[in-house]
Amino acid sequence: LREKIRDLEQSFSQKYPPVKFLSEKDRKRILITGGAGFVGSHLTDKLMMDGHEVTVVDNFFTGRKRNVEHWIGHENFELINHDVVEPLYIEVDQIYHLASPASPPNYMYNPIKTLKTNTIGTLNMLGLAKRVGARLLLASTSEVYGDPEVHPQNEEYWGHVNPIGPRACYDEGKRVAETMCYAYMKQEGVEVRVARIFNTFGSRMHMNDGRVVSNFILQALQGEPLTVRIYHFCTFIRRLRTSGVYGSGAQTRAFQYVSDLVNGLVLLMNSNISSPVNLGNPEEHTILEFARLIKSLVVSRSQIQFLPEAQDDPQRRRPDIRKAKMLLGWEPVVPLEEGLNKTIQYFSRELEHQANNQYI
Ligand code: NAD
Ligand code: UDP
Ligand code: UDP
Numbered sequence: 001l002r003e004k005i006r007d008l009e010q011s012f013s014q015k016y017p018p019v020k021f022l023s024e025k026d027r028k029r030i031l032i033t034g035g036a037g038f039v040g041s042h043l044t045d046k047l048m049m050d051g052h053e054v055t056v057v058d059n060f061f062t063g064r065k066r067n068v069e070h071w072i073g074h075e076n077f078e079l080i081n082h083d084v085v086e087p088l089y090i091e092v093d094q095i096y097h098l099a100s101p102a103s104p105p106n107y108m109y110n111p112i113k114t115l116k117t118n119t120i121g122t123l124n125m126l127g128l129a130k131r132v133g134a135r136l137l138l139a140s141t142s143e144v145y146g147d148p149e150v151h152p153q154n155e156e157y158w159g160h161v162n163p164i165g166p167r168a169c170y171d172e173g174k175r176v177a178e179t180m181c182y183a184y185m186k187q188e189g190v191e192v193r194v195a196r197i198f199n200t201f202g203s204r205m206h207m208n209d210g211r212v213v214s215n216f217i218l219q220a221l222q223g224e225p226l227t228v229r230i231y232h233f234c235t236f237i238r239r240l241r242t243s244g245v246y247g248s249g250a251q252t253r254a255f256q257y258v259s260d261l262v263n264g265l266v267l268l269m270n271s272n273i274s275s276p277v278n279l280g281n282p283e284e285h286t287i288l289e290f291a292r293l294i295k296s297l298v299v300s301r302s303q304i305q306f307l308p309e310a311q312d313d314p315q316r317r318r319p320d321i322r323k324a325k326m327l328l329g330w331e332p333v334v335p336l337e338e339g340l341n342k343t344i345q346y347f348s349r350e351l352e353h354q355a356n357n358q359y360i
Contacts, residue, residue: 016074022051029053029091031134033084033125034098036063038204039139039197042262043096044068048077050266055090059083061113062101067204084121091132094269097125098139100174104167104310105210111169118173119180126184129191137193137269138181142280143171144196147314152284154320155196155276165312178276185274193268198280198319202258202339203346213255213340216291217347220298225305226291231315237306250288251309254318256281257339260332267328280319281332297340 004021030047034040035056040063047054048071055078056068071077082088084099100117101107107114122138129136145153146161161171184190201213208214219226230237231251256279264279285293291304324330 020051028093031055031092031095033057040098041067057082085116095136103209103211107170114169118177122177130188135191140196142198152318152320194276196278199255200261216294220300225303231309250286251315252284254284257334264330278319284318
């Protein structure tokens with residue numbers, strides 16, 4: 001009880017978010033690589049508030065201190081500026097391995113570094129897991145399915161990836177990372193969990209990361225045209241000119257809100273499922289539908305501008321989440337519009353913050 005009161009006092013006196021009391025035997029030492037990024041910082045919040053000891057390791061390539069600054073100084077929290085491509089020697093019980101750029105412009109910016117992070121970085125974290133007997137959860141991706149020929153994508157599907165295309169550094173990097181997890185599991189007995197994460201959005205996404213949700217919200221808030229990339233661009237435009245209808249040429253995605261993902265990651269880590277599990281929201285929309293929805297939620301007068309598709313852009317993507325539902329009892333609960341509204345509010349505040357700081 002004394003410890004509980006002390007934790008509460010600390011939370012109040014230092015204005016940390018409220019932290020649950022966990023007894024020594026339930027409290028885990030948890031490493032989150034990439035914990036200063038978008039998903040990692042929300043995971044940090046959940047695990048800290050659940051009462052665990054959290055160490056965030058990040059090289060701040062796409063993450064930032066501001067995402068976790070509200071924990072700095074808390075006795076259960078540690079932030080280490082470190083690149084996972086270099087070995088790391090610490091003592092932990094669980095590793096959430098998220099370190100890797102995630103948005104296409106970010107991971108294509110330095111493909112060699114993306115490859116090193118996903119291969120050497122993952123090898124190092126598996127070596128660490130092996131030495132200390134920790135369980136490792138890999139943040140893998142729906143990109144391992146590439147431009148899929150199976151729809152929706154279930155975990156049995158082996159994927160359709162161009163190994164030498166512009167997205168390969170990320171897609172193949174994650175595929176090797178998965179391979180490494182299972183090699184360490186089989187050969188060295190390391191406990192692994194593999195989450196295949198589908199498109200995720202929410203607060204703390206980087207405003208300029210070039211992903212579709214951030215682009216559209218920013219464009220809508222700033223009155224700029226919403227840039228919709230269209231599959232089979234020429235056919236699409238021809239149809240639009242001759243019949244005035246958009247047709248179905250647009251590619252699709254399904255977006256989950258970040259709090260749903262974080263709950264799924266924690267459930268998976270603490271489950272006994274070592275094979276890959278999809279985590280995503282199965283509600284599928286065309287990119288054009290997203291553009292229209294965001295435009296209406298922002299109440300923006302922005303135009304919609306059509307651009308040709310990006311190279312090797314997957315045409316359809318939607319998770320089959322029956323495995324997560326059946327084995328983890330998990331499914332997304334945040335409706336798309338609710339998540340988008342929260343994200344729009346976050347982006348508006350960020351724009352305000354930027355504008356205010358310009359004049360200081
Ligand atoms: P993010 O870019 O916000 O976070 C990645 C974090 O990793 C950043 O803080 C970055 O600085 C850090 N990092 C990158 N390289 C590193 C290195 N070599 N050493 C240490 N830290 C490094 O991206 P996110 O959206 O939060 O993605 C987190 C993880 O989830 C990634 O592994 C990503 O592949 C995976 N994922 C995300 C999505 C999504 O839609 N957000 C979808 C599928 C998979
Ligand atoms: N490693 C690490 N932290 C550790 C243990 C290992 O970063 O606590 C790294 C180590 O530098 C090595 C990698 O993980 O490059 C793989 O380790 P493993 O023990 O499997 O390989 P070995 O050291 O035998 O080559
Ligand atoms: N996209 C778009 N306009 C943009 C950014 C992206 O139409 O300004 C499209 C992109 O071509 C892809 C989809 O939106 O088909 C999702 O892209 P994102 O980069 O968010 O993630 P991906 O799922 O491709 O990794």
